[in-house]
Amino acid sequence: MTAKAPNRTGGHSLRTRLLLLLFGVVVLTAAVQAFVAYRTSLDQTIEIFDYQMEQMALSLRKGLPIGGYLANSFKDDTDTSFEFLILVTDAKGKTLFQSSPSANLPLNAEPGFSRYEADGKNYRLFSLQSGDQLIQVAQDRSGRRGLARKLALKAVSPIVVMVPLLIFLVWWVVSASLAPADRVRRQLSLRRADELTEVDEEGLPAEIFPLVHELNLLLDRVRNAFAAQKNFIADAAHELRSPLSALKLQVEGLRRATDASAREVAITRLASGIDRATRLVEQLLVLARQQTGPVDLAVKEPVHLAAMVQSIVGDLWESAHARRIDIGLVEAQDGVIMGQNDALNILVRNLLDNAIKYTPEGGTVNVSVVQDADSVRLTVEDSGPGVPLADRARLFDRFYRIAGPQQGVSGSGLGLAIVKTIADMHAAKLHVDQSQSLGGFRVTTTFELHSQDYGVGRSGP
Amino acid sequence: MRLLLVEDDPMIGESVLDLLRADGYAVDWVKDGEMADATLDTESYDLVLLDLGLPNRDGLAVLRRLRARKDRTPVLIATARDALEQRVHGLDVGADDYIIKPYEIDELLARIRALIRRASGRAEPVYEHLGVSIDPVTREVVVNGQPVTLMAREWAILEQLLARPGVVLSRKQLEDKLYSWKDEVSSNAVEVYIHGLRKKLGAHLIQNVRGVGYTVPKVGA
Numbered sequence: 001m002t003a004k005a006p007n008r009t010g011g012h013s014l015r016t017r018l019l020l021l022l023f024g025v026v027v028l029t030a031a032v033q034a035f036v037a038y039r040t041s042l043d044q045t046i047e048i049f050d051y052q053m054e055q056m057a058l059s060l061r062k063g064l065p066i067g068g069y070l071a072n073s074f075k076d077d078t079d080t081s082f083e084f085l086i087l088v089t090d091a092k093g094k095t096l097f098q099s100s101p102s103a104n105l106p107l108n109a110e111p112g113f114s115r116y117e118a119d120g121k122n123y124r125l126f127s128l129q130s131g132d133q134l135i136q137v138a139q140d141r142s143g144r145r146g147l148a149r150k151l152a153l154k155a156v157s158p159i160v161v162m163v164p165l166l167i168f169l170v171w172w173v174v175s176a177s178l179a180p181a182d183r184v185r186r187q188l189s190l191r192r193a194d195e196l197t198e199v200d201e202e203g204l205p206a207e208i209f210p211l212v213h214e215l216n217l218l219l220d221r222v223r224n225a226f227a228a229q230k231n232f233i234a235d236a237a238h239e240l241r242s243p244l245s246a247l248k249l250q251v252e253g254l255r256r257a258t259d260a261s262a263r264e265v266a267i268t269r270l271a272s273g274i275d276r277a278t279r280l281v282e283q284l285l286v287l288a289r290q291q292t293g294p295v296d297l298a299v300k301e302p303v304h305l306a307a308m309v310q311s312i313v314g315d316l317w318e319s320a321h322a323r324r325i326d327i328g329l330v331e332a333q334d335g336v337i338m339g340q341n342d343a344l345n346i347l348v349r350n351l352l353d354n355a356i357k358y359t360p361e362g363g364t365v366n367v368s369v370v371q372d373a374d375s376v377r378l379t380v381e382d383s384g385p386g387v388p389l390a391d392r393a394r395l396f397d398r399f400y401r402i403a404g405p406q407q408g409v410s411g412s413g414l415g416l417a418i419v420k421t422i423a424d425m426h427a428a429k430l431h432v433d434q435s436q437s438l439g440g441f442r443v444t445t446t447f448e449l450h451s452q453d454y455g456v457g458r459s460g461p
Numbered sequence: 462m463r464l465l466l467v468e469d470d471p472m473i474g475e476s477v478l479d480l481l482r483a484d485g486y487a488v489d490w491v492k493d494g495e496m497a498d499a500t501l502d503t504e505s506y507d508l509v510l511l512d513l514g515l516p517n518r519d520g521l522a523v524l525r526r527l528r529a530r531k532d533r534t535p536v537l538i539a540t541a542r543d544a545l546e547q548r549v550h551g552l553d554v555g556a557d558d559y560i561i562k563p564y565e566i567d568e569l570l571a572r573i574r575a576l577i578r579r580a581s582g583r584a585e586p587v588y589e590h591l592g593v594s595i596d597p598v599t600r601e602v603v604v605n606g607q608p609v610t611l612m613a614r615e616w617a618i619l620e621q622l623l624a625r626p627g628v629v630l631s632r633k634q635l636e637d638k639l640y641s642w643k644d645e646v647s648s649n650a651v652e653v654y655i656h657g658l659r660k661k662l663g664a665h666l667i668q669n670v671r672g673v674g675y676t677v678p679k680v681g682a
Binding site: 234237238239241242243244245246247248249250252253256269272273276 | 470472473475476477479480483514541542543544561562563564565566
């Protein structure tokens with residue numbers, strides 16, 4: 001058992017507290033018990049002495065002992081302090097019996113117990129009037145007390161012996177009980193910084209089990225977050241390499257182009273490679289900014305979602321039109337939500353970009369903003385090939401791209417991950433299914449009005 | 462030399478395709494794992510340039526299946542997966558070489574040449590046989606000390622034949638090495654190139670094995 005406390009900068013050791021407290025209780029209890037035992041023993045001994053004096057006086061009533069002194073039951077040869085002094089007188093004060101020469105007892109004492117002083121000593125006196133005889137028995141008080149104390153101390157001694165024993169027991173029990181906690185501490189202190197495996201929950205007492213269990217859950221979450229971060233970096237590295245590879249090869253293609261038309265092709269390819277790399281880097285930056293930026297509630301402001309969507313549809317119309325895609329708003333109710341304007345702008349833009357990108361030429365993209373009692377719903381649907389059920393769950397993962405008919409569309413794989421991050425930030429729900437009217441992909445973003453900070457930001461009558 | 466390019470990224474794919482073709486290789490391009498698998502099962506290539514992160518089937522699975530069929534075609538993995546264990550794993554599964562994106566095209570071409578050279582059982586980079594030496598890097602052909610200029614396809618046929626002296630290659634086999642899927646092949650193209658080669662290099666080098674094909678004899682007549 002290591003009694004050495006770990007170096008700490010704050011808090012207190014439960015063990016030390018328990019030990020100090022229990023030691024205190026043991027010592028205090030022992031002290032009170034010893035005191036009471038001592039007092040009781042003392043009082044009882046005194047009482048016994050008094051009783052003895054009384055009995056002796058009463059026994060003398062039946063007649064004086066013949067010849068010599070009364071046997072002194074407590075007497076010991078060396079100790080005269082405990083001697084009984086006995087004086088028997090008749091009505092006229094004539095001494096009938098005197099136990100020793102020093103037994104000059106006052107004759108005027110009241111019947112019963114009293115005290116008197118003689119030769120600088122304090123005596124306890126018992127007087128008994130029996131017929132015409134006055135029987136008096138006296139004893140040195142300090143002697144009585146000395147003996148009583150001796151006896152009382154004997155009664156206390158087992159308690160004194162028990163105290164260290166109890167203290168040892170308390171120490172042992174406390175240490176043994178806290179051993180599992182100590183074991184957990186040692187397990188944790190031996191860890192490397194990146195070792196996030198669970199702590200052994202075997203044999204823990206009910207008091208620390210929940211604590212350790214929660215710790216394990218926390219470790220689990222941290223481990224997952226670490227893994228997610230690691231995956232992100234690995235993914236990002238991989239995803240950044242692809243456009244860079246393309247750029248490198250495109251430059252090489254340009255360098256090796258032998259005639260003007262080949263050069264033209266190479267330049268076009270290089271330009272689109274640069275666009276792609278730029279888009280990826282921008283999206284990565286947006287994602288990083290959205291994920292790591294402080295969630296500052298003060299930044300939230302009322303956002304007119306319908307107006308925002310109208311303006312973004314306007315911006316994107318040109319590029320959609322170039323691919324003969326009919327993009328339009330089918331419903332634009334004035335839903336006002338509390339949120340971050342820039343972030344919501346990115347969310348809407350990414351959803352619309354996505355729809356336009358994956359819709360074949362000549363297709364349709366429909367956008368609607370609908371408000372009901374407690375939510376505002378933004379729906380974007382298209383006439384594209386849609387997303388197979390199996391892919392829907394991972395659709396919002398970073399760098400996840402579905403295989404199939406959309407091959408050839410070069411996305412960063414981050415658009416929907418960014419949408420998810422921003423939606424989470426606004427406690428908005430994302431739902432993905434198949435468009436009823438257009439047959440393609442449909443994504444619905446639902447902003448709960450009552451869950452908005454600063455209350456409901458509704459407008460209109 | 463006929464290569465299979467397995468690459469799902471359209472930008473990388475079209476650039477590599479052009480660069481390899483410009484270097485005289487016949488290249489077929491597939492964009493997902495299943496297609497790669499099916500193609501490798503039916504056609505033969507001198508080398509496979511394999512990306513790992515593919516739709517439908519991972520590149521490593523394609524490689525594993527290829528090796529399970531006892532196919533010894535050299536495989537060069539070209540991928541952005543750069544972790545040590547990934548590289549080790551790729552080679553252990555059966556790849557012959559591993560190059561990490563983004564790579565230099567010159568390095569890629571050099572590795573392709575080295576793998577093809579090794580696969581034909583040679584270590585020395587310049588082939589020399591019966592007084593004809595060809596350098597695959599510079600494409601220089603020297604006959605009895607005199608440099609000779611060849612057309613790209615003539616060069617490709619000569620390289621095939623010189624790579625394995627004594628082995629008879631059929632007209633079909635030579636065609637396959639020369640052309641990728643998209644190329645239009647005229648029925649007597651190989652004969653035309655052989656004729657051209659004989660005129661430039663001398664009639665003794667390339668021998669016609671009637672009813673079978675062509676060969677460069679191990680020992681000169």
